[in-house]
Amino acid sequence: xxxxxxxxxxxxxxxxxxxxxxxxxxxxxxxxxxxxxxxxxxxxxxxxxxxxxxxxxxxxxxxxxxxxxxxxxxxxxxxxxxxxxxxxxxxxxxxxxxxxxxxxxxxxxxxxxxxxxxxxxxxxxxxxxxxxxxxxxxxxxxxxxxxxxxxxxxxxxxxxxxxxxxxxxxxxxxxxxxxxxxxxxxxxxxxxxxxxxxxxxxxxxxxxxxxxxxxxxxxxxxxxx
Amino acid sequence: xxxxxxxxxxxxxxxxxxxxxxxxxxxxxxxxxxxxxxxxxxxxxxxxxxxxxxxxxxxxxxxxxxxxxxxxxxxxxxxxxxxxxxxxxxxxxxxxxxxxxxxxxxxxxxxxxxxxxxxxxxxxxxxxxxxxxxxxxxxxxxxxxxxxxxxxxxxxxxxxxxxxxxxxxxxxxxxxxxxxxxxxxxxxxxxxxxxxxxxxxxxxxxxxxxxxxxxxxxxxxxxxxxxxxxxxxxxxxxxxxxxxxxxxxxxx
Numbered sequence: 001x002x003x004x005x006x007x008x009x010x011x012x013x014x015x016x017x018x019x020x021x022x023x024x025x026x027x028x029x030x031x032x033x034x035x036x037x038x039x040x041x042x043x044x045x046x047x048x049x050x051x052x053x054x055x056x057x058x059x060x061x062x063x064x065x066x067x068x069x070x071x072x073x074x075x076x077x078x079x080x081x082x083x084x085x086x087x088x089x090x091x092x093x094x095x096x097x098x099x100x101x102x103x104x105x106x107x108x109x110x111x112x113x114x115x116x117x118x119x120x121x122x123x124x125x126x127x128x129x130x131x132x133x134x135x136x137x138x139x140x141x142x143x144x145x146x147x148x149x150x151x152x153x154x155x156x157x158x159x160x161x162x163x164x165x166x167x168x169x170x171x172x173x174x175x176x177x178x179x180x181x182x183x184x185x186x187x188x189x190x191x192x193x194x195x196x197x198x199x200x201x202x203x204x205x206x207x208x209x210x211x212x213x214x215x216x217x218x219x220x221x222x223x224x225x
Numbered sequence: 226x227x228x229x230x231x232x233x234x235x236x237x238x239x240x241x242x243x244x245x246x247x248x249x250x251x252x253x254x255x256x257x258x259x260x261x262x263x264x265x266x267x268x269x270x271x272x273x274x275x276x277x278x279x280x281x282x283x284x285x286x287x288x289x290x291x292x293x294x295x296x297x298x299x300x301x302x303x304x305x306x307x308x309x310x311x312x313x314x315x316x317x318x319x320x321x322x323x324x325x326x327x328x329x330x331x332x333x334x335x336x337x338x339x340x341x342x343x344x345x346x347x348x349x350x351x352x353x354x355x356x357x358x359x360x361x362x363x364x365x366x367x368x369x370x371x372x373x374x375x376x377x378x379x380x381x382x383x384x385x386x387x388x389x390x391x392x393x394x395x396x397x398x399x400x401x402x403x404x405x406x407x408x409x410x411x412x413x414x415x416x417x418x419x420x421x422x423x424x425x426x427x428x429x430x431x432x433x434x435x436x437x438x439x440x441x442x443x444x445x446x447x448x449x450x451x452x453x454x455x456x457x458x459x460x461x462x463x464x465x466x467x468x469x470x471x472x473x474x475x476x477x
Contacts, residue, residue, distance in 0.1 A: 125306025125373075128274050128294050129320035129380065130333040138326065139319060143310045221310045221360045 009191045018195035025179075030199050032174040036092060037164050037207065040099025041153060047100070048107035049149050053141045055108075056115025073109060077101040078163055081170075090171030098167050099160050107152040114148035115141050147222060150215045154208060161204040176200045226252040226384065226416050227273065231282035234265075234272060235440070238280075242268055242440040245282070248447075250433075252383075255410060255417040255453065257431025259424065261475060264437040266420040270386050273418060274300045286384065295384070296324075296335045299377035303389040305369045307361040307376075313368075314357040317344040317375040324380070347375040351405075367398035371405075378409065385410065387419045391426065403430060407454045424475070428467045429459055436474055446474065 018026070055061045055069075081098055088094035118140065126140055168177025180196035183189045216223060227250040235241035242265035250256055258266045271277040272284055275294040284291045286298070294300075307316045321344070324334035348354045351371040356364055361372070370390060377385065387406070391399040407430065410417040421427050427434050434448040450467060452458045 119304075121302050121304050121306050122308070124271075124274075124276055125300065125302055126319070126323065127276060128298070128300035128386075129323050129376070130294065130296050130327070131323045132327070132333055135323045135326050135333070139323065140308070143308070146310075219310065221362065224360050224363050 006188075007190050009194060014191050014194040014198065017191040018198050021192055021195045026195060026199055029174055029176050029179040029196070030203065033164055033168065033176040033200070033203055034206075036095045036167075036175065037099055037160055037203070039092075039096045040160060040164075041103060041207075043096065043100045044103035044107055045149055045153070048104045048152075049111050049145060052108045052111025052148075053115050053137060053145055056112035056117075056145075057137065057141050062112070062116060069105070069109065069112070073105045077105070078166060081166060085170060095164070095167040095172075095175075099163055102159055102163055103153070103156045106156045107149055110148040110152040111145045114145045118144055147215070147219050150211055150219070154211045157204055157207045157211065161200060161207070165200065176203065226250055226254075226287060228285040229272075229282070230285065232272070232279050232284065233281040234268065234277070234279050240440065241280075242442065243279075244441045244443050246442055246445065248435065248445045250416065250418065252416055253414060255407070255430060255432045256419070256435060257427035257433075257453075258418065258420045258435045258437065259427040259431075259471065259475075260422070260437030261439065262422065263439070265440055265442060266422070266437055267388050269437070270300070270388050270418065270420050273384075274298060274386050276300075293332070296331075296333065296380070297382050298384040298386060299380060299382035301370075301373050301377055301385070301387045301390050303392060305361075305373040307369055307372055309361055312358050312360055313353055313364065313372045314344065314348065316361070316372050317347060317353075317357075317379055320376055320380045344375065344379045347379050350378075350409075351375040365398075366394050367402060370394065370402055374402075374406070374409070378413065381413070382415065384416045385418070387417070389420055389422065392421070392423070399426075406430075424468050424471045428464055428471065429453060434471065436471065438475075438477075 055065045077098065080101060084094050084098050084101070088097055123136060123140060126136060131139060164175070165177040165180070168175035169181050172178050176196050176199050180193055180200065183196060184193035227248070229246060229248040232243045232246040233241060234243045258269060260266050268277065272279065273286075273291075275291040275298070278291075286295055308319060311319065327333040329336050345354070348357055351374055353368055353371045353375060356368060361369055364372070390406070391402055394402065403426070406417070406419075409415070419426075419430055421430075428450060430453055432450055432453045434450055436446040436448065438446070448467065448471065452461075452463060458464050
């Protein structure tokens with residue numbers, strides 16, 4: 001009774017529709033979503049990693065900025081969706097900025113903690129080899145924070161994809177969020193809706209494995225015996 | 226080579242570790258700084274390395290007051306200070322890469338520094354050529370210390386400062402590395418200052434032994450030990466007598 005409803009199609013039926021829909025535009029929706037979430041991720045790494053390093057690498061900066069971070073970090077950034085839409089309009093920029101806002105604080109906090117917790121001996125060793133502040137950032141703080149950046153990304157992928165769905169409900173005709181909502185609510189084409197859900201899951205999974213791959217590539221030392 | 230003049234230093238003004246402390250170290254000498262925990266041995270080494278600075282008084286190296294780490298001084302710490310994300314070869318190269326990063330500015334690297342990135346000679350000399358591609362987590366404590374020594378010697382220092390460098394090693398590895406360090410210091414004409422809390426180690430390595438007591442240290446208690454470094458010296462009657470004397474002095 002419960003499962004024999006149009007809203008719960010059989011898995012094989014969804015799979016058939018999924019492969020059929022790939023050639024009929026699902027792939028484009030997937031690519032647009034991938035672009036938005038990847039751009040948001042890259043932007044947040046580019047902004048949060050240097051900021052986290054600067055705050056974590058200096059006690060004075062940490063004292064000044066930590067209260068601000070503690071105030072802003074717990075605010076659920078998704079509440080800013082209307083504000084960002086208002087300021088940035090209905091294009092891709094608003095969607096990317098919302099993902100950026102969510103990831104930014106996660107990466108900032110993890111990188112800051114990593115930089116602040118570095119062993120003083122490690123820093124003094126390099127200082128004794130002639131390293132000043134710039135060289136310390138280049139040779140110690142930056143490589144030491146790479147695992148923290150990747151951990152933050154891995155932890156945030158689920159949230160980023162969820163927020164991506166929300167942002168794609170507004171003012172767009174492309175993206176998996178739009179595709180799922182349009183098929184589910186307007187066309188009532190439930191197998192196609194589930195095909196979109198599969199595509200969105202694959203997007204999250206792909207990003208997760210992508211970060212794993214990057215970690216194995218960039219942080220080989222973590223995987224040695 | 227090193228003149229410590231009226232050095233006063235403490236982590237708080239009410240608890241000075243050194244007060245009006247003077248010491249002179251000549252080029253090519255091998256010094257051991259000995260004393261119980263908390264006496265200021267490591268602090269003195271950090272002052273010599275230019276990582277800490279006197280409250281009053283000054284430290285001159287080659288006639289120049291220390292205001293920052295000196296390009297021709299090498300520092301080796303107890304936990305080796307190796308970068309966990311870099312291989313043995315990359316760790317050995319890191320000092321040279323820092324110098325390349327700044328260029329010959331006379332501040333972070335000597336003003337006559339010419340770029341050099343080949344550390345093969347030092348990997349071979351320290352016997353770590355075969356493990357050059359491994360990470361610090363994959364190698365033994367002795368091999369890590371050899372890597373730290375290679376990294377420092379690649380910068381061709383004239384002063385080598387070592388903070389309890391052999392304390393976490395087993396007896397055989399410790400003795401091997403002590404002998405290697407002494408051989409390298411003669412080979413490279415180094416002035417060597419080793420901090421240790423082990424009486425036997427101080428007596429085996431230091432031609433001069435500086436004994437520090439519980440703070441505040443005002444005068445330098447120095448013991449001459451001309452036979453240090455000779456393999457026949459360890460366990461000799463003279464060595465044992467010196468160890469006994471140092472122990473007695475440490476208890477006072």
